[in-house]
Amino acid sequence: MSSDRFAGKVALVTGAASGIGQETAVLLAAQGARVVIADINESGLSDTQRRIEEASGDCAPIVFNAMEEADCVRIVEQGVERYGQLDILGNIAGIVSMYHLAEITANIWDRFMRINLNAPMFLCREAMPHLLETQGCIVNISSTAGVGGQAYNTPYVASKHALLGLTKSLALEFAKRNVRVNAICPGAVATPLNDTIRWPENIDKALVQRLFPEMEGAATAEQIAAIFAFLCSDDAKFVTGAGWLVDGGQTI
Ligand SMILES: NC(=O)c1ccc[n+]([C@@H]2O[C@H](COP(=O)([O-])OP(=O)(O)OC[C@H]3O[C@@H](n4cnc5c(N)ncnc54)[C@H](O)[C@@H]3O)[C@@H](O)[C@H]2O)c1
Numbered sequence: 001m002s003s004d005r006f007a008g009k010v011a012l013v014t015g016a017a018s019g020i021g022q023e024t025a026v027l028l029a030a031q032g033a034r035v036v037i038a039d040i041n042e043s044g045l046s047d048t049q050r051r052i053e054e055a056s057g058d059c060a061p062i063v064f065n066a067m068e069e070a071d072c073v074r075i076v077e078q079g080v081e082r083y084g085q086l087d088i089l090g091n092i093a094g095i096v097s098m099y100h101l102a103e104i105t106a107n108i109w110d111r112f113m114r115i116n117l118n119a120p121m122f123l124c125r126e127a128m129p130h131l132l133e134t135q136g137c138i139v140n141i142s143s144t145a146g147v148g149g150q151a152y153n154t155p156y157v158a159s160k161h162a163l164l165g166l167t168k169s170l171a172l173e174f175a176k177r178n179v180r181v182n183a184i185c186p187g188a189v190a191t192p193l194n195d196t197i198r199w200p201e202n203i204d205k206a207l208v209q210r211l212f213p214e215m216e217g218a219a220t221a222e223q224i225a226a227i228f229a230f231l232c233s234d235d236a237k238f239v240t241g242a243g244w245l246v247d248g249g250q251t252i
Pocket of ligand 1: 014015016017018019020021023038039041044064066083092093094095096115141142143144185186187188189190191192193194223235
């Protein structure tokens with residue numbers, strides 16, 4: 001893909017310190033975008049910055065905590081202040097862990113909703129005036145957990161279903177004003193996220209089997225980044241409200 005696909009565009013990517021977010025930031029920068037890279041993990045952000053700058057790209061790292069509404073407001077403000085506009089918002093930061101229903105405390109539930117759902121909503125709200133000016137777009141990373149149930153994964157599944165609902169609602173609300181809002185729904189992706197999953201004791205293994213793809217292995221973060229870039233590109237100009245599955249046949 002040519003390196004000027006996103007020339008003149010500015011992207012804000014959360015979760016940019018690792019996995020899908022890092023690969024997305026690196027790819028958008030390689031294709032000409034200036035990228036605001038945001039994450040709670042400062043050293044991971046430095047790694048992303050190094051990769052982008054080594055490839056002669058332009059990025060601005062900002063540390064933020066997706067748990068905090070004020071931080072979501074701040075990163076849009078700082079990003080626009082730095083680069084003067086916003087064309088692409090990528091809501092990629094997220095957490096996952098598995099629990100039996102009885103283990104789910106108010107704190108656990110709150111943490112999932114604040115990081116996986118509230119932060120994308122606040123960021124969409126803050127970014128929208130800028131995206132209306134540039135006729136830009138939003139891509140939210142949902143999951144196969146956004147389109148079907150998964151045993152022991154209730155907080156994550158609920159947050160990712162809601163994120164897909166948010167995506168479709170905003171896609172409708174802003175379609176006539178030419179701001180596109182899409183989601184990607186990956187199944188298994190080989191990223192550090194999978195190392196952080198806590199598996200509860202005494203689970204029904206047959207139910208857990210449903211989490212695995214029919215195809216061998218898992219997607220790479222680069223493959224998800226490529227779909228992200230496609231959805232932001234002019235090739236996808238008529239795509240809005242989609243929940244783009246990348247799941248190796250998991251949900252067929
Ligand atoms: N890896 C998979 O199999 C998979 C599958 C479907 C969907 N997803 C989704 O893709 C997205 C990216 O996940 P990934 O696999 O690249 O994982 P990852 O762990 O590599 O990256 C997630 C990033 O989110 C950041 N983050 C977490 N909490 C944060 C907070 N409070 N504030 C700011 N940043 C925070 C982390 O620091 C990390 O850099 C997530 O939304 C995840 O739910 C992943």
